[in-house]
Amino acid sequence: MSEIVEITGLGTEGDGVATNAAGAPIFIPQALPGERWRVEEGYAPEPVELLADRRRPPDPDDEPCGGCVARHMPLAMYQEWKREFLVRALRQQNISADIQPLITVSEHTRRxxxxxxxxxxxxxxxxxxxxxxxxxxxxxxxxxxxxxxxxxxxxxxxxxxxxxxxxxxxxxxxxxxxxxxxxxxxxxxxxxxxxxxxxxxxxxxxxxxxxxxxxxxxxxxxxxxxxHFAGKAVTPPPGAFLQAVPEAEQAMIDLVTAALGKAKQVGDLFCGLGTLTLPIAQKARVTAFDADRNAIAALNEAQRKNQGLKPFTAKPRDLFRDALSPMEMKDLDAVVLDPPRAGAKAQCERLAQSKVKRVVMVSCNPATLARDLRILIDGGYRLDAITPIDQFLYSPHLEAVAVLTR
Missing domain, CATH: 2.40.50.1070 (OB fold (Dihydrolipoamide Acetyltransferase, E2P))
Incomplete structure (x- = not known):
């Protein structure tokens, strides 16, 4: 038997969330809060009453890939849905923060x-x-x-x-x-x-x-x-990691370099090809580490070929297994971390024991970011700012840049 349900929320995958007559939650693709849909076991849900400002009508023949799940959402609802990933992750770690406005990118910019x-x-x-x-x-x-x-x-x-x-x-x-x-x-x-x-x-x-x-x-x-990172040329090895969207990459560079202020000695951990190393090295001396030996080789080659950089050191090192110790960080004014989705738990535990005054974290996973921030806050740091970046449009993925000081 069919029934009409009201959509009351959005799931983490972008589905509309409702409750059926039996009290069980149901998830309806392309449905939005405030809408009413007809559901019946064995049949595709059908819209009964739709929001006037949705950006795309429901299309049962739509073949979305695994990435875009939110193209139908009104802009304000979409931005709030994105922001909520960060809000929820911080709340779960009992972290209060003044979250900055969401930085967005344009369509057709993924490189x-x-x-x-x-x-x-x-x-x-x-x-x-x-x-x-x-x-x-x-x-x-x-x-x-x-x-x-x-x-x-x-x-x-x-x-x-x-x-x-x-x-x-x-x-x-x-x-x-x-x-x-x-x-x-x-x-x-x-x-x-x-x-x-x-x-x-x-x-x-x-x-x-x-x-x-x-x-x-x-x-x-x-x-x-x-x-080119801040005008400095790098030749990447095949398959090297790179931020997907230049607009998002530039936003990260701007936020990180502004947060570093007048720091003279900076550690760049999980540095990759030097997306942040090269912009930072225009004003400060940098010690950079990454597990990808080919990326480190490309970064060192870039140092030899580019002018206008302060001398920096780039070395291969698996920071998951061999995090920098407090002693190794004793001369650093600031540390920048840009780890993969797993975060940087071991390195943050070492940072919490260090005397480094400023930490800037770039993250592609709100859950592991919040976990790592909790470690740093418990170690005496204060979360000064956190900015979400919507690099992966219409997907349930969110980047963020967090700034901490002590």
Missing amino acids: RATFNTRRIRGEMRIGYHGRRSHDLVAAEDCPVLDKRIVELLPALAQLASVVAGQEEETRLAITLTDTGADVDLEGNERSLRAAARAKIGEITGAARMARVSVGGVPVIERQAPVL
Whole structure:
């Protein structure tokens, strides 16, 4: 039997939340608080009464990928939904904070993406996995991708077909650099025959890509891929981590450098290619660490090639297993951390024991950020500011920059 339910909230995956007659919660994709929907077991929910200001009507034939779940939300509701990820995480750690306004980015600005490819009826298709499925969803209409990536999708599918050989599926990553696209496909570079290499070269040249690698090993490099951080050039190794959206990256750089103030000695932990190292090194001496040896090598090469930087040290080190000790940080005025989603628990425990006066944390996971902030606050730090950044539009992911002092 069908019943009509009222949507009373939003779930963390963007679904509308309601309660049925039995008192059980139900989650309805594309539904919004204030709307009424008809639900019946075995059938797709149907809208009965919709908000007038929703940005997109419900579409049962819509094939969203696993990323965009919130394109239908009115702007104010969407921004509050995003902000709530941070609010909830801080509340769970009993942290009160004056959260700054959400920094947003524009559509069609994502310069980095990972695609799945699949051979369907003899043709290699490219796209994303569907939401909660392995169905392949086309990426041509993706609202967040830089349109230059969209234009390259046919060429990427051709590359995948060559590299995959008889395999039905593979994956590839693409990054738009300042000198052209940098592509890295799954596979074994050593297994490529001469004809395959020639075809890769032909596709790369026609599409004017900078570099194509297989399994992290360059196969064709028409010109070195180059990125710029605060005007300083870096050539990334294949598959290197990079902030997905330049606008978000610049917001992080601005927030971090402003928070450092007049610090003269700065530690940059989980530094990667030097997204923050190079801007900071224009005013302060930096000691940088990251577990990715190839990224560290690229950062050291950038130091040799760029002018206008104070001398800095960049070394490979796994900070999860070997966090910097308080003694190693005794000469630092400030420490910047930009860890992966797992956060920096071990390093924050060491920081809490140190005498470092200022800590700036960049995070892509509100839950682990809040956990790490709790460690630092319990160690004597004060949370001065925290700013959410909506780098991944329409997704349940949120970045943030937090500033602490003691």
